[in-house]
Amino acid sequence: MMIVLGPNRYGKAETRLVRVTRHGDAHSLKDLNVSTALSGDMERVHLSGDNAAVLPTDSQKNTVFAFAKRYGVGAIEDFALTLAQHFVDSQEPVRHARVAIEEYAWERNGALGHAFVRSGRETRVCVAHYDGSRAWVVSGLRDLVVLNTTNSEFWGYVRDEYTTLPETRDRVLATAVEASWRHTAAGEDGDGGDWDKTYEKARQALLAAFADTYSLSLQQTLYAMGSRVLTECPGVCEVRLSLPNRHHFEVDLSPFGLANDGEVYHAADRPYGLIEGAVLRDDAPDPGPAWQ
Template identity: 80%
Template sequence: MAVLGPNRYGKAETRVVRVTRHGDAHRIKDLTVSTALSGDMTEVHLSGDNSAVLPTDTQKNTVFAFAKKHGVGAIEDFALLLARHFTDARPAIHHARVAIEEHAWERNGAFGHSFVRSGREVRTCVAHHDGTRSWVVSGLRDLVVLNTTNSEFWGFAKDEYTTLPETRDRVLATAVEAAWRHDEPPQDWDKSYENARGALLAAFADTYSLSLQQTLYAMGTRVLAECPEVCEVRLSLPNKHHFPVDLAPFGLDNDGEVFFAADRPYGLIEGTVLREDAPEPGPAWE
């Protein structure tokens, strides 16, 4: 006999751009919003009764309407606003999950109306609301960083298939994907984000690395130290390998100057750093 397990449905990757006009000085918020709702959805699965289903098209329209009615400030605030609306508006909906990615733009010169897409990372957040409690995870992805020195890798396990040479000086590069869970919501989401981002960058730069795992732990620890509202940090760090090129066939030395930047395969280092007294996460990471 089959029974229905956990389920949810929603509208994925709604692209919304909100322009705020203050005279000649405009501001852009460029978002990708994904909503997912769950609750009393048994009959739609078992019999096709759609009476409890809020159409995904309606969810999309709500994103656009809320962008107009409420504006878009910090993405965490916008995500919570949507999650609480969906949970409170329909009795059959018991839980709402709203995930947002923010795509940054910078002003093009002195023109208040002209913008260029920023090369910065993508800011992210996931907000949950179950009608009583809310959970928020902030984060980022594609934060590309590189150290030209102060990194080693040696003393690792070896077997008959090991060909990697040990090194006492290497390029260390990665594209940081990080997410951090809040014990309490900060007073200013934007400031909290910049503090966490700054902690990640500082720890990557000033950690003398004997392994990318060591760097990961240092980065997570720095965020916890500088952001008291954060109780858990999860990091995914692909090792963007840079291999010295053998220039001897051309009669040239290569004293750590010319590298081949390989895109795949790559090492992938993942881990979590959390406070000893961190509360249980609830559905925050789902």
């Protein structure tokens, strides 16, 4: 029997970066969480502890800060690609770089250009990969909380000896959307390289599909949401969705002599149903490492 080294990578996780851009009295703010991971010719460090091929994770952290100053921070996809390409092109042992970024939204607080309040919006995310010749980009979001108070049913499902759930022809449907969409090629987002525009179009497509779909199952809604993103965003070739079913149960008010006509609910946070799936174009290119 032989023992060999398998796939591996290393990097700096969750570098917290806040970049303030000052235009006179009007400031703008970018609040990011950046994680880098490098792989390549790393056998010696694992097998013998030889660090000659290792770029310290502290150096990776410092690069994030230096690049934020040198190049600024626009769309997180551009920043992630710039970092990934730098690590591969500047370090001969590095064959592949993965950069993942979370962006936390802030809004202006009043008329002053320097005052901000943390937005209640979802978290924007992206992952960029670069291997020296090709780049892959996946954009997305987390914690986009949505709810329909009607136009949702659930019935006709399998029943066995453990089934107690009653069928319903009218229910509250709620979820916290986690969505990722893969671009056909890095920089080809279908909107002339405008990652921000594609993000807003994808976000609006998700919201519209959730609101507009008369849902017989959360699976049906998932497919409608992914399909709407692909229709609205020509540079996107695949959408992956994770939708926890945030159950809302009508409260039995009969002990109090009260009728409950779909007005009072108990919101249960766990356990919850978790619906996941991918929707893609039939000619979508091979994803490479994009989802890793």
